[in-house]
Amino acid sequence: MATSTLPSALSFSPATFAKLSPAPYLLAHLDPTSSSASPTRPSGRSPQQCRSPSVNTGSLTHANGSAVVRLGDSAVVCGVRAEVLRSSDVPTPYRGPEDSRREIEELGLLVPNIELSTGCSPGFLPGNAPGTLAQSLTQRLLSLLHLSKLVDVEDLKVKYQPPETEDDLPDAPPQLQTKAYWVLYIDLLVISLDGNPFDAAWGAVLAALSDTKLPKAWWDADREAVLCSDQLSEAKSLSLGSIPASLTFAVFTTAAPQKKLEDAKNWVLADPDNFEEELCNESITIVATEKSILRIEKRGGGFVGREAMRELVAHTQSRLGEWKQVLSSEHR
Incomplete structure (x- = not known):
């Protein structure tokens, strides 16, 4: 006599369970039924437990500083471009007290921008206009750059000492003039997004600024222009403050x-x-x-x-x- 076999119980793979019932799936991991099991x-x-960061600097040869940072499956590329801003081109020159943060903020010497429309995740398809998340992240990065005082404004100044004249006092200290500033354009490209974009972006900013070198620059009074040296050995790194x-x-x-x-x-x-x-x-x-x-x-x-x-x-x-x-x- 043939014996009938019972049909196997319906079962799902963990990936299918996570898609069908994401909240119960996460709860099953964080609140296991076994008293001996710890939340995982x-x-x-x-x-x-955080994801271990991975950093590679100097990835972009055309930038003054660059870095690729990974947090798990989230990856951000950051490049820093330095451009000269002549003091005479500043509409409202800074005339306040010696305050590095205020001077950088009022002159707009740090300009971050983050791009998410790269296909980094299904919600950010290439070619779309910047959404609210990209705009929010850009503003948060800019605010934190100012608040942390990470960059010293003295590193961004191109100074000039005019020649002595007959009217100068013999014991008077030399009066240096700020003829130009370096403006740092901090461009971020999110190439893969698996959560927590701000921490990954901020880590990329820190790594790229640590890698940034500004060429030696000086004011040429005869040409009335800023000249830069093409010697890499004369380039200077930024003297960053306390890293947050x-x-x-x-x-x-x-x-x-x-x-x-x-x-x-x-x-x-x-x-x-x-x-x-x-x-x-x-x-x-x-x-x-x-x-x-x-x-x-x-x-x-x-x-x-x-x-x-x-x-x-x-x-x-x-x-x-x-x-x-x-x-x-x-x-x-």
Whole structure:
């Protein structure tokens, strides 16, 4: 007598499960049924584990400085172009106190721009006009460049000492005149996007500025023009200030309208990828140096309190050491 076999149970691959039910799929990883298992994200990282940055500098030969930075599957190319701006061409010359940040900001000497319409992800097809995300990222990068005082305005000045005249006092110190400035155009191209574009873009800016060299420039009084040396040995690197690290966190929660808030579970995910970002309504970006907090940006939600915020700040400052190690290894 033939025996009948039961049909096999319907099963899905993890990739199919993630597409059909993304939120339950992430929850199954963060809240495993086994008490001995620890929360693990689909990528294999723990909730507080970041993707290791990878940096390659000097990738663009036509730029004054360049870098390619990867965070997991997110990759950003950054090139720095330096162009001369004559002081006589400035509509409103800076006449305020000696303040590097204010002078750079008022004269517009740092000009970042980020391009996402490269096919870096399905949501950013080539040829489209810059969207709100690209404009927001550009403005955030510009604001942070000014706030961090990363670039010293003295590195961007082309000075000239006029010859002595009979009217000059014999013991008077020489009066240097600023005849021109270097304007740094910081162009970023996102070639692959898998979440957390700001941290990847800021890392690319740091790496490219660390790689930037400005040619020796001087004012020629006879020609009334700025001349530059083509000798690479005479080029000068930027004297960057304290390097700040940026770290973004996303909050995944089981909170729902029909569930009590105190019954909800929450997980703070460091350096979220694209899959995790789409499932999180709350995000925090912290920018900090070893000694101070430069900026905290918070969007949506209210599950991260003061005590949790202190832990995130400490985590950001520990991330700074990793970025410094990667950047220094590129310039040895």
